[in-house]
Amino acid sequence: MTTAQELMDVQSARLATLDEALPSSYLLPHRGEPLMARLADGTEVAGLMAHTSHPPGSLQRLWSATENYELFPLLGEHPRAGMDALLDSWRRQLSQREITAADSSAVVTWPSRDVDATRALLDHGFAPLTCLAVRPAAPAKYTKLSGTVKTRRAGTDDLDAVVELALAELNYAALVGGSVLRGDAETLKRNAARVRLHTTGRTGSEPVWLAERDGEPIGLAECGWTDTETHPGQHRLASGRWGYVNCLSVREQERGTGIGSLLTALAHDEFARAGVVGSYLYYNPANPLSSVFWPRQGYRPLWTVWEMRPATALR
Numbered sequence: 055m056t057t058a059q060e061l062m063d064v065q066s067a068r069l070a071t072l073d074e075a076l077p078s079s080y081l082l083p084h085r086g087e088p089l090m091a092r093l094a095d096g097t098e099v100a101g102l103m104a105h106t107s108h109p110p111g112s113l114q115r116l117w118s119a120t121e122n123y124e125l126f127p128l129l130g131e132h133p134r135a136g137m138d139a140l141l142d143s144w145r146r147q148l149s150q151r152e153i154t155a156a157d158s159s160a161v162v163t164w165p166s167r168d169v170d171a172t173r174a175l176l177d178h179g180f181a182p183l184t185c186l187a188v189r190p191a192a193p194a195k196y197t198k199l200s201g202t203v204k205t206r207r208a209g210t211d212d213l214d215a216v217v218e219l220a221l222a223e224l225n226y227a228a229l230v231g232g233s234v235l236r237g238d239a240e241t242l243k244r245n246a247a248r249v250r251l252h253t254t255g256r257t258g259s260e261p262v263w264l265a266e267r268d269g270e271p272i273g274l275a276e277c278g279w280t281d282t283e284t285h286p287g288q289h290r291l292a293s294g295r296w297g298y299v300n301c302l303s304v305r306e307q308e309r310g311t312g313i314g315s316l317l318t319a320l321a322h323d324e325f326a327r328a329g330v331v332g333s334y335l336y337y338n339p340a341n342p343l344s345s346v347f348w349p350r351q352g353y354r355p356l357w358t359v360w361e362m363r364p365a366t367a368l369r
């Protein structure tokens with residue numbers, strides 16, 4: 055019998071050869087329901103399923119379904135057949151539970167470059183709703199803007215402008231990815247932005263910039279810092295301190311004129327000065343703007359978040 059540890063070791067070694075930017079180990083949640091599956095030749099694969107509920111009022115509801123069922127696969131060296139067999143087994147496991155919520159999701163977050171597993175996820179009907187993308191720390195490239203656009207760090211007095219631009223991004227993202235426009239979205243965004251504008255981290259305040267034309271806010275870059283040692287929730291990055299782009303938003307009528315690139319350059323410069331390993335962000339592959347914009351800014355997919363909504367639709 056193959057042990058979970060053996061599957062984990064073989065899987066970790068295989069993933070390390072696929073993508074050197076992945077963290078050295080694949081972390082399982084502390085609690086979950088174990089899952090087993092057998093391939094046609096008797097080979098075993100395994101997984102752990104974690105169930106999380108996001109009650110009304112929690113920020114995660116802006117990008118997650120209320121009831122989340124997440125699978126953490128241990129596929130050894132069988133990414134395609136192993137993922138296929140495990141998803142069959144997961145479907146049977148989920149069908150025995152009373153999942154009534156239409157607002158539910160089955161989620162698998164998997165290394166983007168493991169395309170054999172991608173085939174199995176697509177065959178089971180999963181959609182690649184989100185990518186965690188990374189960029190090595192490097193100096194920014196600036197393009198000169200025409201006109202009268204000015205940029206500056208946002209402060210606590212800019213809360214209304216930050217919330218308005220963040221909500222515009224959420225509106226757009228809810229059309230092209232996993233984000234959800236909840237009724238309390240404005241309150242949730244306001245509370246999160248207030249914290250970010252007030253937070254003082256190791257490297258100074260969380261960096262947030264506004265772009266303005268004639269004093270009118272037209273663009274927002276809301277960024278932060280993630281240290282993998284003090285932020286164990288972010289276990290999908292190689293260890294070290296990272297810059298994080300939480301939200302980039304440019305007013306619709308101002309897009310395509312270089313404002314997003316300028317704000318991103320400011321963020322990349324600040325990240326580089328702070329000596330980060332690199333920077334990361336989440337974007338939706340079906341977003342026709344950001345899926346082009348971020349790779350041009352030097353980002354590439356590291357993990358893909360595959361989702362099935364509702365979870366009962368798993369096939």
Ligand SMILES: CC(C)(COP(=O)(O)OP(=O)(O)OC[C@H]1O[C@@H](n2cnc3c(N)ncnc32)[C@H](O)[C@@H]1OP(=O)(O)O)[C@@H](O)C(=O)NCCC(=O)NCCS
Pocket residue numbers: 222223226227302303304305308309310311312313314315316336337338341343344347350
């Ligand atoms: C993604 C976004 C922030 C980029 O900001 P922007 O100011 O439009 O970006 P830029 O003008 O610097 O660059 C956009 C690129 O698309 C091109 N483009 C052309 N017309 C465009 C248009 N109407 N809208 C957007 N981009 C356009 C630009 O030419 C540019 O390409 P380039 O590298 O050849 O210069 C902005 O489009 C936006 O707010 N989108 C909606 C929210 C969103 O998706 N946010 C990102 C979430 S991850």
